[in-house]
Amino acid sequence: MVIFRNRFSDWSIRLYTAGLLFCLSLAAHAAVEVELDRNSIVEGETVTLTFTTDDARQSLDADFSPIEKDFEILDRRSETQLSIVNGRQAAVVRLVMTVEPKRSGELEIPAIVFDDSSTRPLALQVDPAPELAPGALPPVFIEVEVSPKTGPYYVHAQFGLIVRVFYQQNLTEAAISPPEPSPASVRLLQETPYQADRGGERYRVLERNYAIFPERSGELIIPRMQLSGRLVERRSTGVWQPSVRGRRVSVTSEELRLDIEPKPSGFSGKEWQPAREFRLTQQISSSDALRVGEPVTRTIIVDAIGLEENMIVEPAWPDIPDARIYPDQPQGITRDDGQWVLGHKEFRYAVVPEQEGELVLPELTVEWWDTASHRQRTAVLPAHTLLVQPSALVPPPAPASAVPPPGAADLAQLSTGPGAHEPAYWRWLTLLFAGLWLLTLFFAWRMRSGRAEEREKAEEPRAISQSEAELLHSMQRACESGDRRTARRLLQRWLREFGPDSSGSLLEFASSLGADELRRNIQALDAEGFRPAAAESWNGKATWKRFSEWRKNWLARGRESAAPLTDLYAKENRQA
Numbered sequence: 001m002v003i004f005r006n007r008f009s010d011w012s013i014r015l016y017t018a019g020l021l022f023c024l025s026l027a028a029h030a031a032v033e034v035e036l037d038r039n040s041i042v043e044g045e046t047v048t049l050t051f052t053t054d055d056a057r058q059s060l061d062a063d064f065s066p067i068e069k070d071f072e073i074l075d076r077r078s079e080t081q082l083s084i085v086n087g088r089q090a091a092v093v094r095l096v097m098t099v100e101p102k103r104s105g106e107l108e109i110p111a112i113v114f115d116d117s118s119t120r121p122l123a124l125q126v127d128p129a130p131e132l133a134p135g136a137l138p139p140v141f142i143e144v145e146v147s148p149k150t151g152p153y154y155v156h157a158q159f160g161l162i163v164r165v166f167y168q169q170n171l172t173e174a175a176i177s178p179p180e181p182s183p184a185s186v187r188l189l190q191e192t193p194y195q196a197d198r199g200g201e202r203y204r205v206l207e208r209n210y211a212i213f214p215e216r217s218g219e220l221i222i223p224r225m226q227l228s229g230r231l232v233e234r235r236s237t238g239v240w241q242p243s244v245r246g247r248r249v250s251v252t253s254e255e256l257r258l259d260i261e262p263k264p265s266g267f268s269g270k271e272w273q274p275a276r277e278f279r280l281t282q283q284i285s286s287s288d289a290l291r292v293g294e295p296v297t298r299t300i301i302v303d304a305i306g307l308e309e310n311m312i313v314e315p316a317w318p319d320i321p322d323a324r325i326y327p328d329q330p331q332g333i334t335r336d337d338g339q340w341v342l343g344h345k346e347f348r349y350a351v352v353p354e355q356e357g358e359l360v361l362p363e364l365t366v367e368w369w370d371t372a373s374h375r376q377r378t379a380v381l382p383a384h385t386l387l388v389q390p391s392a393l394v395p396p397p398a399p400a401s402a403v404p405p406p407g408a409a410d411l412a413q414l415s416t417g418p419g420a421h422e423p424a425y426w427r428w429l430t431l432l433f434a435g436l437w438l439l440t441l442f443f444a445w446r447m448r449s450g451r452a453e454e455r456e457k458a459e460e461p462r463a464i465s466q467s468e469a470e471l472l473h474s475m476q477r478a479c480e481s482g483d484r485r486t487a488r489r490l491l492q493r494w495l496r497e498f499g500p501d502s503s504g505s506l507l508e509f510a511s512s513l514g515a516d517e518l519r520r521n522i523q524a525l526d527a528e529g530f531r532p533a534a535a536e537s538w539n540g541k542a543t544w545k546r547f548s549e550w551r552k553n554w555l556a557r558g559r560e561s562a563a564p565l566t567d568l569y570a571k572e573n574r575q576a
Helices: 002-029 409-417 423-459 468-482 484-497 506-511 516-529 530-539 540-556
Strands: 033-036 040-042 046-055 071-085 089-102 106-110 121-128 140-147 157-165 170-176 184-198 199-212 219-221 225-238 242-252 254-262 279-285 298-304 322-327 329-337 341-353 357-361 364-370 373-380 383-386
Touching: 040 383, 140 242, 140 254, 157 170, 157 184, 184 225, 184 329, 219 468, 242 357, 279 364, 279 373, 279 383, 298 364, 341 357, 468 484, 468 540, 484 516, 484 540, 506 516
Parallel strands: 040 121
Antiparallel strands: 033 046, 046 089, 071 089, 106 121, 140 157, 157 199, 170 225, 184 199, 219 254, 225 242, 279 298, 298 341, 322 341, 329 341, 357 383, 364 373
C-alpha cells in the first residue's frame, strides 16, 4: 500500500512538472521581442523599431501611446514570414515602426504590453544636430523673390513669384506648401530643376515660377512656405535589402509683404486692363460680291501679355447706320511662356447691311495700362470699308440715259395711239411681262441657291476616314472600360494624325480647352505617364462624352480654334 502511494505520488509530480513546463513553453512561445536598428543617432534622424513574435496567434495590437511621449511615430507596417522547419510550418510576425525623437539626450523606448507579456525597455542616445559655421548655408533652404524686384505692383496686374528649393543630398518624401497670398489668385507657370553654387557649395535646385494676380489694392502678404522631407544616404547592406537612413528636415521661407497700387487716378479708360503688352487685330470674312442682306463676319482678336483671358473686356462698338450687328459667343484661352501668362480672346460679329453703297466697319480703340512703362496707352483697330451691291432678288432701277429696249416704242404707241381707249390690251401685256419677269427671277434664285449649296458642301468638314473611325472606336472602348493607359496612347495618336496638335501633347491640348470638365479629365489622363496617383481622378466615360462633343463643335467651326496664338514678341508686332 505504501508502495502504491509512492508510485502515485511520483506520477503526480511528473504530470504536474510536465504541465508546468508546457505552460512555460507556451508563454515563452508567445513572447514579443523588440529591437532598434541603431542605438545612437543625431537629432532629426529616424530609427526603426521592430516588434517580433513567432506565434501567429499573437496579436501585435497594443497601446503605443507611451512611445509618443518622446517620439513621433511616422510610419508603421506589418510583415509575416512563413517557413518550414523539420517538416513543420512556422510563422514570424513583425510590426515595423519608423519613429523620430522629439528631443536630444538619452531617451528610453518604454516597455509595451502585448496580452500577457511585455517587451523590455530600450535606450537610445540622441545627439544634438551639428551647428553650422558662421556664414555657412544649411543643406536645405528656400529662396523666394518677386519679379520684377521693384514695384509698383498694380491690382489685377500680374507679377511673378519665384520659389527656389536648394538641397545638397538626396531629398525624399519632400513636400512644399504652395504660396497662398490673400486676396490674390495664383497660377503655376513652370517648374525647372538645375544645379547652382551657393556659399562655395554645390546644390541641386528646384525652381518654380508662379503668376500672382492681386485682387485688391493695399498690403499683400505672401505667407511663409514650408518644406518638409528627408535627407537620405543609401547604403547597400545586401543585394536584396538596401537600407535607407537619413534625417527629417523642415525649413521655411521668408514672409513677403508688398504694396499693391490701385488703378491710377489719371487713367481715363472705361475698363481697367493692366498688361505687359496689348494688341488688337481683326479678320474680315467678305468677298467682292457682298450684297444687301448678306452678312459679313468681323472677328476682333485681342492678345495680351500679363493678362488672363477672363480679364479681357469686349471692345465697345459705335453705331453703324443702315446695318444690323449680331454678336457671337466670345472664345478665349490663357497660356503662358513660363514667365508671363498670354491671354487670347476672339469676339465675332455678324454685320448685315441693309442698304447698298459703302459699309464702314468703324475704328475701335481700347485704353490699357502698360505695366512695363507705367503709363496709359491706346490700342487702335483701324476701320474697314466694304462695297455693298444691291440684292440679287431686287431688279436694279434703269438709268435715265439707258437705251429703250426693243419693243418699247410700240408699247408707247399702243398707249398713245388710237387704241389707247381700250385698256384690256394694256392689262394683258402688263401681266404677261410681269409673269415672264417673275419666272426669270425664280430661275435666277434657284441657280444662286444651288451654287450656295455646292459651296456649303465644299466647305463642310471632311468625312471621317476609315482609319480615324477605327481609332476613335478603339479610344471609346478604352475610355468606357477605364483603360487609362490605352486611352492616353490613342488620344495622343489622334492628336498627331487628325487633331489640332501634331505634337500629340495632351498638356497643350488640355490648356486649349474651354470646357472645365474635359480639361480636368485630359490633365488627369496626361498624369498617367508621370504621376499615376494623380490619374485616379480620371473619368473615362465622361472623358469620351465631352471629347465627342468637343470634336463635333471643332469640326463644325472649321478648326479655327487650332490656330496658334500670335507671337507678341515679334518686332513687327510691338507698338511704339
